[in-house]
Amino acid sequence: MTRRKPYVRSMDGWWRRNPHFTRYMMREATSIFLALYAGIMLLGLVALADGETAYDTWLRFARHPLSLVLHVIVLAAAVFHSVTWFAVSPKAMPAMRVGGKPMPPGFIIASQYAATAVASIVVVLLAWGP
């Protein structure tokens, strides 16, 4: 082993040096909120299986103002995930050709927003229960 100790620039906080990197790390950080939400859903499902008393306790927590605020934050993270996910999709998915021409990136992105709009309407209609 040599005793050389070359200078290596610290990488600490690299993602704060450039707005582009910050946006990248924000995108990655959405996963923490998505995991949190999936965990809340799993707790709700377990409570549902445990019976009405357990489920009503879960529901009481869901109605608490802190839970509502948390869900608005989770929603913001989820929307940021959707926007960034759709934005990179033309580069991430396998190339598709229609009539020998590559599909325009704008069309791929727009069709996913359309799919999201339709899916959202279906979800709300499914949940609707006056």
Add this chain to the structure above:
Amino acid sequence: MRARSNEPIFWALFGAGGTLAAVLLPSIIVVTGVAGPLGWLGPDAMSHARALAFAQSWFGKLFVFGVISLVFWHAFHRIYHSLHDLGVQRGLGVFKVVSYGLAALATLTTAITLLRIG
């Protein structure tokens, strides 16, 4: 011959979960976390009987299983890879086992709970 990487499997689950989350999660979060609890969807929208009926239908089971398990796989794949971005170098192997282990555990728990609901 070099051992095959298991990365494509995790990447596929990450991609499937990411797409599912991008299309479905915003509206699902509004329903279960804001509009439902506040009663905007009707007084009984979140009732035990209704939630149970949904989880007992085959469509509901598939929906709940797909959303919970794939979002877990997506999120923990990203969390694990972000550790590298944040400069974590030691113990990445342990973090990998913990991350994918949690996703696998959540998948198993979801499946067992759905079967328990019947």
